[in-house]
Amino acid sequence: MTKQNMVVADVNKSGIKMAISMAVSGSSVYSPAAAQKPPSVPGAFISISEKKLVQNLDMNGGSRINTWVDSMRASSPTHIKASTFSDAQNSWIIQHPSALDMFDQITIASKGKQIVMFLDYDGTLSPIVDDPDRAFMSEAMRATVRKVARYFPTAIVSGRCRDKVYSFVRLAELYYAGSHGMDIKGPSKGSKYKKPASEFLPMIDEVYKALLEVTKCTPGALVENNKFCVSVHFRCVDEKRWSELAKQVGSVLEGYPNLRLTQGRKVLEIRPTIKWDKGKALEFLLESLGYAKCADVFPVYIGDDRTDEDAFKVLRERGQGFGILVSKTPKDTNASYSLQEPSEVMAFLRRLVGWKRMSLRRQFRMRRRLEEIKMSLLN
Numbered sequence: 001m002t003k004q005n006m007v008v009a010d011v012n013k014s015g016i017k018m019a020i021s022m023a024v025s026g027s028s029v030y031s032p033a034a035a036q037k038p039p040s041v042p043g044a045f046i047s048i049s050e051k052k053l054v055q056n057l058d059m060n061g062g063s064r065i066n067t068w069v070d071s072m073r074a075s076s077p078t079h080i081k082a083s084t085f086s087d088a089q090n091s092w093i094i095q096h097p098s099a100l101d102m103f104d105q106i107t108i109a110s111k112g113k114q115i116v117m118f119l120d121y122d123g124t125l126s127p128i129v130d131d132p133d134r135a136f137m138s139e140a141m142r143a144t145v146r147k148v149a150r151y152f153p154t155a156i157v158s159g160r161c162r163d164k165v166y167s168f169v170r171l172a173e174l175y176y177a178g179s180h181g182m183d184i185k186g187p188s189k190g191s192k193y194k195k196p197a198s199e200f201l202p203m204i205d206e207v208y209k210a211l212l213e214v215t216k217c218t219p220g221a222l223v224e225n226n227k228f229c230v231s232v233h234f235r236c237v238d239e240k241r242w243s244e245l246a247k248q249v250g251s252v253l254e255g256y257p258n259l260r261l262t263q264g265r266k267v268l269e270i271r272p273t274i275k276w277d278k279g280k281a282l283e284f285l286l287e288s289l290g291y292a293k294c295a296d297v298f299p300v301y302i303g304d305d306r307t308d309e310d311a312f313k314v315l316r317e318r319g320q321g322f323g324i325l326v327s328k329t330p331k332d333t334n335a336s337y338s339l340q341e342p343s344e345v346m347a348f349l350r351r352l353v354g355w356k357r358m359s360l361r362r363q364f365r366m367r368r369r370l371e372e373i374k375m376s377l378l379n
């Protein structure tokens with residue numbers, strides 16, 4: 001059986017949070033350099049040990065399914081004591097302070113640099129809802145993002161395919177990277193699909209159809225075709241049937257060793273094993289915007305899910321800009337700052353626009369004053 005990667009994180013309805021990051025192969029999707037990563041908060045996370053991960057490499061189909069179900073359950077925890085949770089939360093927030101509270105420090109750090117904005121969609125610009133087809137962003141958020149794009153190059157980086165995320169955002173002035181960056185369009189004319197990914201299109205289509213078929217008897221299960229990847233949603237599936245759903249997904253994936261499984265917020269995501277993710281998408285977009293070798297660029301990436309960690313990690317490694325994790329609860333992350341929910345993302349973006357306008361006005365006034373001084377010296 002092929003190696004599988006799996007990363008888990010979510011919050012249950014009561015708001016109590018726990019996260020597992022679990023790699024079922026040697027090369028985990030989530031493997032931040034320990035030195036760059038803030039220490040984990042005791043009591044807030046379950047981490048599967050290295051040894052166990054290696055053991056998972058060889059596990060048979062049955063134990064693999066059990067591992068998936070365990071992680072699906074762990075993403076909806078009911079077992080953390082409230083006191084432990086709040087201790088963990090306090091210490092986590094010290095390590096990942098609110099980007100709103102740190103706004104002045106952030107703008108000072110960006111001084112003299114070109115800010116480039118990268119925004120995830122679901123859970124960042126739009127609230128999480130049961131029906132993925134109804135994950136609309138508010139008009140107020142759309143107006144805010146439009147203003148952001150007036151002042152900074154801005155890209156949307158999503159797990160959904162590009163057309164779908166565009167149909168939600170509907171702002172032509174942005175750049176879009178869909179299917180976790182595999183469906184990408186930079187500033188240059190025409191779409192740019194990652195060539196290795198495009199070879200997977202017929203396979204993904206086949207898997208999508210097979211998953212539709214096998215999951216149709218599981219109430220609440222929803223299969224979404226994201227062009228280069230497929231999402232199997234379990235948000236509306238009774239927990240008692242998660243194991244059944246995992247088995248169904250496993251039975252399809254057995255025939256496709258070149259596909260891997262990751263987990264987002266109540267969703268199993270099936271995608272090609274190629275080395276392309278939101279981090280690579282960020283680098284691709286920076287390059288196509290002409291900032292590849294620029295020291296004066298300040299990329300800011302805002303996202304809420306495990307797949308956004310690839311981008312946070314790239315920013316840490318480049319030592320440029322920073323990531324902001326959207327989360328109400330502690331999560332193991334490479335982001336530097338946090339925001340609790342989309343409404344806070346909107347507040348942060350608005351402040352950024354306000355700050356930029358002010359600094360442009362200040363610059364304009366200074367230039368005009370200098371002109372006046374020059375003129376008075378000449379007269």
Ligand SMILES: O=P(O)(O)OC[C@H]1O[C@H](O[C@H]2O[C@H](CO)[C@@H](O)[C@H](O)[C@H]2O)[C@H](O)[C@@H](O)[C@@H]1O
Nearest residue numbers: 121122128129130132135158159231235265267
């Ligand atoms: O990278 P993203 O833009 O955050 O996409 C990740 C997944 O987002 C969507 O699913 C999530 O949002 C849904 C709507 O709120 C919610 O019902 C679901 O439980 C979440 O996982 C999208 O539907 C998936 O295809 C993306 O993979």
